[in-house]
Amino acid sequence: MTPTFESARRVALSRELHARAEKLALATVALHYERVPALAVRYGLAGRERCLEDARYHLSYLQQAVAADSRVLFTSYVQWGRSMLESRGVPVFDLTMNLRCLIEVLERETATQAAVSTVHEALLALAGPIPETPTMLEDGNPHAPLAREYLRLLLSWERRGASQLILEAVAAGAPIRDMYMHVFQPTQYELGRLWQLNEISIAQEHYCTAATQMIMSQLYPQLFAEPKFGRTMIVSCVSGELHELGARMVADLFELDGWDTVYFGANTPTSALLTAINQRQPVLLAISATLTVHLDRVRELINAVRADSHAASTTIMVGGNCFNRDPGLHLRLGADAHSVDASAAVALANMLVEAP
Amino acid sequence: MTPVNAILMCDLAGIVREVVREAPFLDLSRARGQPLVALLDPESTLKACAMLDALRTTGWAADWDLTAKVSDALVAIRVTGVTRDGRSMLIVTAPDHDGPDLDLESEFMDANREHANALRALLREGVGRRRDAASLEHLTRLNNEMAVVQRDLAKKNAELARINAQKDTILAFVAHDLRTPLGAVLGFTKLIHRDPNQLSARQVRFLDSISSMTKFMAEMVTDLLEISALESGKLVLDRKPLELGELIARAIVFNEMVARDKGISIAIERARGPAWVEGDASKLEQVMNNLLSNAIKYSHPGTGVMVMVESDAKHVCVEVRDRGQGIPPTELDHVFEAFRTTSVKATAGEKSTGLGLAIVKRIVEAHQGRIWVESEVGVGTSFRAQFPSCAAPT
Incomplete structure (x- = not known):
């Protein structure tokens, strides 16, 4: 798909925001401190530095939302930020004031309405109730007790116990696919939720994720022993993305379904990916991005594939948290399909491949 | 020299409840029971309140620069603290002397009290949070990269196992299909030998060559079939108690x-008593035939091969020793690997398939035994196989 005039204009606007981000962030913080002098007393110099850090974050999310024509991305970021700050004792007023200052600075310093209206919409949403983030470990999950016990062990820093729990369940006949979809996935979502609510530390979250990566690799001898039927697909994270577990789950579930998979982590240069596509001729390329700030890289990757004459016709599917928030986003980025999770990705891919 | 810093315990209202440690740059003699702000310059009051607020709401506060009042003089101080169970612990340093980096670990070494212990971990977590976040990110990237490599390896391993199984199937298939025509070649060679028409001496020599080469090929096919069956785990042993001395005597x-x-x-030197093992007679005969024929192959004419059988309550050990050329030490580790031949030449130019000892090792191990080799170039070689012994049948 060639970029339309409108999308090219948005990308250009987003680049302009990116180029001027530091200046805009400084101006926003200066205005914020001018409006609320008590901030200086309350948070000191270190607080001002943190305020600047936050303003930079706001601008990088805003820039992506503008480029992707997706206000909902910025709104959901702001709502997430609000719940995170509130759970850490920072009043929501600080956030709304900061966004109001950002609007003023954008109106003063830039000639665009798109960025301003995106922030306005997020401010409106902040005035409403915070959407609840429900736990994924409740009823409806056929392995809920197992998943809860798994999470309990991980949060108690007992990765060996957690590993034993899963290996024993699989030995007793539980399908590996179920462990992925009903234990690992809801556990990861729950960890994100607990972190957002300030109930676990970031170190704990990293530990649990690393433990799940290890436990997944213990299932590999069984996973890779599944018979193959000759379809190849490539999974890639965009560069810089720290959250790679979801992409790995996608690759593994395709492998379990009989596909031959090639998995690239977040460290793969685009040229290496294009070479692999040319050599392996995959039916499908799956690209994963969790954080909205990486959307630029997804777009660049898709454009690079589309510009390569041998790779251009590869079906591209995208996945990850930011795509789940905006159902039309993948089409605007030039992808062919989007799936909400690993299991859906396999089903959708089989349907696409078998379609006449 | 590390400057001594003050440590205070406060309650949630900011009242100093205990002076854990005094510091030379502060006067804390009357601090106990006083609000913390009373120790400070009035200019710092608002800021101190903000810090106490942060301690109450977020549980920690790092590097707050305040001004203390000592007699009539003003002293710059830097305060770091944590809160747990309604008590805040504050470390007060003099930034001018201490520099920006406060080593909290060593700071707490002296304040080794129960409540200090409880707070120590929390403080470390709070103050180090920013530093830790960067380290954690590095660690996560590293871990992710390792996970990618691990997945690649696991996948390649699975592919290798598949290819290996495929190789065994092909091997067994090819070997099986070669056996039949080789049998026919051997049969026809024998028939020509028996032909009543007189053969020339040259023709007889050619026929002998055909016959010996065909026999070697047939032997190779048998070994290939055997090793592929062993590799794919298809070896089924028919184990019964047998006296190893008897079996060896037959092989000799x-x-x-x-x-x-x-x-x-x-020559054979048998154990004093009978040496019973639970084994598959035909497979153990194959082991003995292989060890003996090897010993003969590599022995010089005029020398002897010695076979010894020893037994104790747990094991039966068989040794086949020759006084041949010996195997160079660098090749000794590989003699039991399939398709590995040594640089040592058979003394009468006999051929070797390179599979015999690999088969021997697998058969011995399938009997829960072990086999090893000792050799010295110019002196000779000794192969020893050890099996678990069993009771004599009643």
Whole structure:
């Protein structure tokens, strides 16, 4: 798909925001401190530095939302930020004031309405109730007790116990696919939720994720022993993305379904990916991005594939948290399909491949 | 020199409840029971309140620069603290002397009290949070990269196992299909030999060559089939108690004629009592035949091959020792690997398939035994196989 005039204009606007981000962030913080002098007393110099850090974050999310024509991305970021700050004792007023200052600075310093209206919409949403983030470990999950016990062990820093729990369940006949979809996935979502609510530390979250990566690799001898039927697909994270577990789950579930998979982590240069596509001729390329700030890289990757004459016709599917928030986003980025999770990705891919 | 810093315990209202440690740059003699702000310059009051607020709401506060009042003089101080169970612990440093980096670990070494212990971990977590976040990100990237490599390896391993299984299937298939025509070649060679028409001496020589080469090929096919069956785990043993001395004596008789042709003698030294093992007779005979024929192959004419059988309550050990050329030490580790031949040449130019000892090792191990080799170039080689012994049948 060639970029339309409108999308090219948005990308250009987003680049302009990116180029001027530091200046805009400084101006926003200066205005914020001018409006609320008590901030200086309350948070000191270190607080001002943190305020600047936050303003930079706001601008990088805003820039992506503008480029992707997706206000909902910025709104959901702001709502997430609000719940995170509130759970850490920072009043929501600080956030709304900061966004109001950002609007003023954008109106003063830039000639665009798109960025301003995106922030306005997020401010409106902040005035409403915070959407609840429900736990994924409740009823409806056929392995809920197992998943809860798994999470309990991980949060108690007992990765060996957690590993034993899963290996024993699989030995007793539980399908590996179920462990992925009903234990690992809801556990990861729950960890994100607990972190957002300030109930676990970031170190704990990293530990649990690393433990799940290890436990997944213990299932590999069984996973890779599944018979193959000759379809190849490539999974890639965009560069810089720290959250790679979801992409790995996608690759593994395709492998379990009989596909031959090639998995690239977040460290793969685009040229290496294009070479692999040319050599392996995959039916499908799956690209994963969790954080909205990486959307630029997804777009660049898709454009690079589309510009390569041998790779251009590869079906591209995208996945990850930011795509789940905006159902039309993948089409605007030039992808062919989007799936909400690993299991859906396999089903959708089989349907696409078998379609006449 | 590390400057001594003050440590205070406060309650949630900011009242100093205890002076854990005094510091030379502060006067804390009357601090106990006083609000913290009373120790400070009034200019710092608002800021101190903000810090106490942060301690109450977020549980920690790091590097707050305040001004203390000592007699009539003003002293710059830097305060770091944590809160747990309604008590805040504050470390007060003099930033001018201490520099920006406060080593909290060593700071708490002296304040080794129960409540200090409880707070120590929390403080470390709070103050180090920013530093830790960067380290954690590095660690996560590293871990992710390792996970990618691990997945690649696991996938390649699975592919290798698949290819290996495929190789065994092909091997067994090819070997099986070669066996039949080789049998026919051997049969026809025999028929020509028996033909009443007189053959020339040259023709007889050619026929003998065809016959010996075909026999070697047939032997190779048998070994290939055997090793592929062993590799794919298809070896089924028919194990019964058997006396190993008897079995070895039979194997010696079987090999004696070839040995005599080369001028080599074979002697056996049997254990005092019977040596019972639970084994598959035909497979163990194959082991003994292989070890003996190897010993004969690499022995010089006029020398002897010695076979010894020893047994104790747990094991039966068989040794086949020759006084041949010996195997160089660098090659000794590989003699039991399939398709590995040594640089040592058979003394009468006999051929080797390179599979015999690999088969022997697998058969011995399938009997829960072990086999090893000792050798010295110019002196000779000794193969020893050890099996678990069993009771004599009643």
